[in-house]
Amino acid sequence: MTMNFKQFEEKLLMYGADVRKWPKNIRWSALKTLESSPELQKLVKNEERFEGVLNTRKFEEPSKDLAGRIVAAALPRKKKAQRNFGVFFSDMLSEFSLSRRALTAVSVSLIFILIVGFTIGYSTPSRYASAEQYETHLEDFLNYEGDVL
Amino acid sequence: MAIKLLHLDDESLISQIQEESREAFATLVNRHSKRFYRIAYRLVSSKDDAEDIVQDAFLKLWNRPNLWDPGRGTKFTTWFYRAVINLCLDHRKKKKLVNISEGIEFADEKPGADILFDLHQKQALLERLICELPERQQLAINLCFYEGLSNNEAAQIIGVRVKALQSLIMRAKTTLKYKVERYLGGGHDDHEF
Numbered sequence: 001m002t003m004n005f006k007q008f009e010e011k012l013l014m015y016g017a018d019v020r021k022w023p024k025n026i027r028w029s030a031l032k033t034l035e036s037s038p039e040l041q042k043l044v045k046n047e048e049r050f051e052g053v054l055n056t057r058k059f060e061e062p063s064k065d066l067a068g069r070i071v072a073a074a075l076p077r078k079k080k081a082q083r084n085f086g087v088f089f090s091d092m093l094s095e096f097s098l099s100r101r102a103l104t105a106v107s108v109s110l111i112f113i114l115i116v117g118f119t120i121g122y123s124t125p126s127r128y129a130s131a132e133q134y135e136t137h138l139e140d141f142l143n144y145e146g147d148v149l
Numbered sequence: 150m151a152i153k154l155l156h157l158d159d160e161s162l163i164s165q166i167q168e169e170s171r172e173a174f175a176t177l178v179n180r181h182s183k184r185f186y187r188i189a190y191r192l193v194s195s196k197d198d199a200e201d202i203v204q205d206a207f208l209k210l211w212n213r214p215n216l217w218d219p220g221r222g223t224k225f226t227t228w229f230y231r232a233v234i235n236l237c238l239d240h241r242k243k244k245k246l247v248n249i250s251e252g253i254e255f256a257d258e259k260p261g262a263d264i265l266f267d268l269h270q271k272q273a274l275l276e277r278l279i280c281e282l283p284e285r286q287q288l289a290i291n292l293c294f295y296e297g298l299s300n301n302e303a304a305q306i307i308g309v310r311v312k313a314l315q316s317l318i319m320r321a322k323t324t325l326k327y328k329v330e331r332y333l334g335g336g337h338d339d340h341e342f
Contacts, residue, residue, distance in 0.1 A: 013319040016294070050322075053329050054294060057279070058272040060196040062186040062203075070182060070204045071175045074211040 002033045008040055017047035159225035167214045178207055181226065184296075185233045191291045192237035194276060198244075202236045223305070230306045234288065271333060278328045285309070286321035293318055 003011070003026070011030060015022045019030050034040050063069070154162065154176040165173035182203055189199035206229065210216065217228055279287060285307060292303040293314075304314035 010319065013322045014300070014315045050326055050329065051294075053275070053333065054325070056268070056272060057275050057295070058194075059187075059190065062183060062190075062196065062200055066186060066200055066203070067175075067179045067182045069200075070178045070207045071171070073204060073208055074171065074174055076169070 002029050002036075004033075005037070005040065008033055009043060012043060012047050017044055017051050019044065160219050163210075163214055163217055163219075163225060166211065174207075174211055181229070182207070184226075185229065188230065188291060188296055189233055189237050191295055192234065192287070193240055194280075198240060199237075202233060202240060206233045206236055224302075227302060227305050230292075231308075234306065238284070274332060275329070278325060278332070282321050282324060286317050286324070289314055289317035290321040290325070 008030060011022065011026060019027065019034060022030055034044065154165075154172055157165075157173075157176070159177065159180075162173045162177045166177065185206065186199055186203045189202045190196065193199050193202065209232070210229070217225060219225075279290065282290070288307050289303060292298045292306060293300060298306070300311050300314050300318075304311045307314060307317075309317070
């Protein structure tokens with residue numbers, strides 16, 4: 001099966017001037033059509049010239065060390081922080097470089113201070129006014145009819 | 150070890166990269182950095198910017214290798230082309246393309262007039278003509294003509310059907326032919342495209 005002029009022109013734009021590189025299923029019929037048509041041959045020549053112009057497009061090669069640079073920039077990945085209290089606690093230990101004994105002493109003294117604080121707080125009567133003292137006696141005020149003269 | 154890695158396909162290398170293998174990462178970068186540099190260069194027209202974009206893309210892959218999901222059935226290169234292209238398009242939006250053909254005057258008033266361009270000017274003009282194409286037509290011509298990718302792969306990268314991709318190529322080439330003939334052709338019969 002051969003293809004018509006229009007079909008050939010479309011494929012020429014799609015697949016380029018080198019008909020031997022066209023997809024296998026259309027290559028044979030394209031070559032057959034091309035062989036018998038001087039018009040199409042001229043079209044292919046023009047396409048070759050056009051592609052020649054496109055190929056003059058500027059291109060700069062990459063630096064030779066591009067790959068090396070990329071690899072060098074890849075730092076060891078950070079591990080995801082674990083949301084585990086035990087891990088957090090041991091991290092803290094290592095962060096502040098406290099020995100277990102020192103840490104126990106700090107903890108015990110903190111607990112002691114807390115207990116003393118609570119004891120003092122509960123044994124001392126509060127100086128705050130009770131809710132009753134804060135009553136506005138609004139009803140009395142509204143019902144007050146004033147002094148009768 | 151390194152020799153073994155050379156024989157691994159991209160997908161296997163990525164699974165090793167997920168295990169933090171720097172050797173696998175180096176193999177992948179050595180295998181593909183030039184190819185992705187080429188498309189980046191075509192889109193941003195600057196060696197330094199293209200290199201930075203490729204580096205950025207690979208480092209993103211190194212830091213988050215799980216971004217590529219082989220379960221989706223996309224080849225690594227197809228997926229990574231898309232990633233690099235997106236970075237290039239973002240880059241172009243941020244940094245408005247410098248008018249590369251500064252100083253070149255189009256022969257608008259006399260289409261087809263003989264103008265003696267030197268190679269540098271011709272290249273700059275061609276670059277400008279390509280940059281003036283709609284974004285997807287630019288991608289189509291860069292991927293298919295300059296990178297030699299198959300229509301199928303280019304269509305997957307751009308995210309269109311093969312028919313649509315072919316239509317993009319045809320429109321891009323037709324526009325370019327007209328403009329190249331108009332500005333560079335000189336009006337001779339043998340320059341007719």
